[in-house]
Amino acid sequence: MKVKVTINGVAYERDVQPRTLLAYFLRESCGLTGTHIGCDTSSCGCCVVVMDGGRAVKACAMFAVQADGHEIMTVEGLANGGTLHPLQQGFWDQHGLQCGYCTPGMMLTSYALLKQNPNPSEAAIREGLAGNLCRCTGYQNIVKAVQQAAEKMREPVSAR
């Protein structure tokens, strides 16, 4: 089946089997390996991407054909050229990662969360990330990273 998906602003047209999961489509058909596959059964959140600008989805529980005609944002779409996205900078500054495996999913879930709620409480961040598992950090620094990013993203663009 032919699918046309806009990923990080770039149109990708590919011929896929309907059973191809979005996570595998991104990694294997499009070469965007920043989207990680963890549990493969929608439990861990490693594969989260953002659909149509604001909805976080687990790419292992969605078929690529379902993304036909839609926009997907992956971790590769966060940075603007050489400038890290405030979420990436937050994870860097606050040591929000150790092995880094869960990080793309953490950042994309946070991206959607901050779109919906630019000024979340600590509890709202923890709740929003409840579907993303991390085995290294103990989560404290991930929460701090998102808090830092949220603050940065609330500033007017000129002040960044």
Place this chain on the structure above:
Amino acid sequence: MIPAAFEYVRAHSPDEALAQLQKHGADARVLAGGQSLIPAMRFRLARPAVLVDINGISSLDYIRVTDGTLSVGAIARDSAVEHSSWIADRKWSLLHDVSRVVADPVVRQTGTIVGSLCHNDPAGDWTAAALAARASVVVRGKSGARTLAIDDFLVDSFTTAVSDGEMALEVRFPVPDDRSAGSYQKVERKVGDFATAAAAVQVSLGADGTLRTAGVALSAAGPCAVRVDEAERLLVGQKPGADLIRAAAAAAAKKSAPQGDLRGSVAYKKNLAGVLVARGLRQAFERLGVKI
């Protein structure tokens, strides 16, 4: 874990979806949120030959309250209920509670209420809530639509009254009166895990302070969610009190018929079902301003 091959069909209207479902009969499944179906296909627990994707049918994406009924369309997401403006009213507290503990916040942005009912997982959340809230489901097929009480809709594990060539279009919840409240109590090992046990409770009080109606249901307590009719009978007509709560909880523990697994033994889960019904009743009464 790649699903078995299937044919993918995108429906743009309920009629189109039904035509496809009737064409393919037992080989076809509806794809709504897919948050249960797709993992099941990956485990090869489900191997539909045809998937009819209804996500493009925008006319099924609604949540509306009319004529004393809350209607939720087939592709309304869990998160849409969770973030509805009316949900904070105590009479909707059962649905509010459920909408915040189904799977995890990301899955809830894709998963649907009707899809969850159709999946009818023994440990599902919406199934128990629908029983306690006395919901009904609108099912459409070749010869028109029929409305089924949720008790008749839920048949067995992963089985509903939806026949081949039919689809569930909507779930309806009666709007509870103002002196109503509910509660959903769930014990899970981690966010997103299936319930070890869960209890849904919905009550309303009459002018004299006695219980006018009561709905009590359990999840992870049998082949599919189960109504605790004995607890409901005990509650109706009585004044809320500690002894009454104990009796209802005992009825729930008795009714619970769980499977022992890594989440707990049969004895533990039966006991837990009673504990959760007691907690749920206490919370519902508290929400109604009744001190026990």
